[in-house]
Amino acid sequence: MEQKNFEVIIVGGSYSGLSAAMSLxxxxxxxxxxxxxxxxxRQTPHSHNFITQDGEKPAVISAKAKLQVDIYKTVQFYKGLAVKADRIEKGFTITTESGDVFTSRKVLFATGVKDLFPEIKGFGECWGISVLHCPYCHGYEVKGEKTAIIANGxxxxxxxxxxxxxxxxxxxxTNGKSELTLEQTxxxxxxxxxxxxxxxxxxxxNSGYISNIVFKNGKKADVKAVYARPAFEQHCxxxxxxxxxxxxxGYLKVDFMQKTTIPGIYGSxxxxxxxxxxxxxxxxGSFAGAAINKELIDEDFL
Incomplete structure (x- = not known):
């Protein structure tokens, strides 16, 4: 890749990053x-509650999105990990793991979060398959089934x-002593x-599809689905x-325009x-792309 200077660098090329790239x-x-x-x-078999793509495999959606974004020749892709970022006089530099350095006037971080799984054997293997976080995304597929929630208070x-x-x-x-009030219980x-x-x-x-929760006292609970919201940290x-x-x-603090607290940096x-x-x-992502474009236009008219 010969070009090193850009108007916008998007770190993260999944759904939000690709959507912003199309807008830009x-x-x-x-x-x-x-x-x-x-x-x-990436472990989730099917994506739901996204009109026109309901039930599609996540990788298929992102692959199709990338093909459509690639039509716009001012957008370029770099496969690699961004490991360093610095502010410069007129923007930012992003350095990758391979040592490549790119500059831009604006940066959008669409880097997602990293889930921190509890110390429960099998949790990670089932995550996104039968251990779920969102009923709007996956609840219909396990409606009426024997279900557990791992949470407290x-x-x-x-x-x-x-x-x-x-x-x-x-x-x-509750995975230990209940913190519910008597009234809640x-x-x-x-x-x-x-x-x-x-x-x-x-x-x-079996291959991520849960059949039993096994407790430390040897008891089991027969379930077909589990809902959990594990701790997380910023992926980047x-x-x-x-x-x-x-x-x-624990999320990037952004305003209604997807602007972070640092001028020139956006999050989506x-x-x-x-x-x-x-x-x-x-x-x-689409909104962030439009907001970034508007900011660039306003700056160029000063």
């Missing part, structure tokens, strides 16, 4: 998309209320939700290296919102 490509902007090729949903209570819309065969696993029990306080040892599964530390603030939930997709879905990632 259609705005005639010189864009570089840097992507390491490891989307967070206020989050567990609210999560159980939500999932009860998709199945009445539901139990809340009674409400759940009144709605047929049992509370299991035993610590979890492992999941029995470069925004923080540049001074971008992280909000209380899972890195900047707790609403994790392909459809919303695409939406925020």
């Amino acid at each position: 490509g259609r705005s005639l902007r010189q864009v570089l998309v840097i992507d390491s090729g490891l989307p967070c949903n 206020e989050m567990g209570f609210e999560y159980a209320k939500l999932i009860s819309n998709w199945t009445k065969d539901l139990r809340l696993c 009674q409400v759940l029990q009144n709605h047929g939700v049992s509370v299991l306080e035993e610590e979890i040892d492992s999941f029995e599964h 530390s470069l925004p923080q290296d540049l001074g971008c603030e992280i909000n209380e939930q 997709g899972d890195a900047a919102t707790q609403m994790r879905s392909v459809a919303l990632a695409v939406s925020s």
Whole structure:
């Protein structure tokens, strides 16, 4: 790749990054998309709740998106990992793991988050297949099935209320002593939700499809689906290296224009919102692309 200077560098080439690239490509902007090729949903068999793409494989959606973005010749792709970022007088430099250095006036981080799995054997193998985070993305496919939620306290209570819309065969696993109030426990029990306080040892599964939760005391719970919201961290530390603030939930702090707290840096997709879905990632990326283009236009008219 000979070109080193761009108007916009997009770090992260999954759904949100590709959506932003299309918006900017259609705005005639010189864009570089840097992507390491490891989307967070790469293990998920099918994507749902994205109109025109419902039930499609995630990799098929992203491959089709990349082909469509590639039509816009001002957009270039670089396969690799961005490892360093610096501010310069008129923008930013991004350095890759291979030592390549690129400059741009604006940067968009569409780098997603990295899930931190609990110490439960089989959790990682089942993640995105039968261990789920979003009922809007996957709840229909396991509607009415024997289902468990791994959560505790206020989050567990609210999560159980939500999932009860998709199945009445539901139990809340607190994975240790319950932190629910007596009133919350009674409400759940009144709605047929049992509370299991035993610590979890492992999941029995077949190629990621769970059959039993195994507790440390040897007991088992027969389930076909589990909902969980594991801890996470930003997949990429470069925004923080540049001074971008992280909000209380752990996401990039952005305003309604997808701007971070550092001028010239934007954030979109899972890195900047707790609403994790392909459809919303695409939406925020498209909007970020338009916002970046508008900022470039305004600067050039000064």
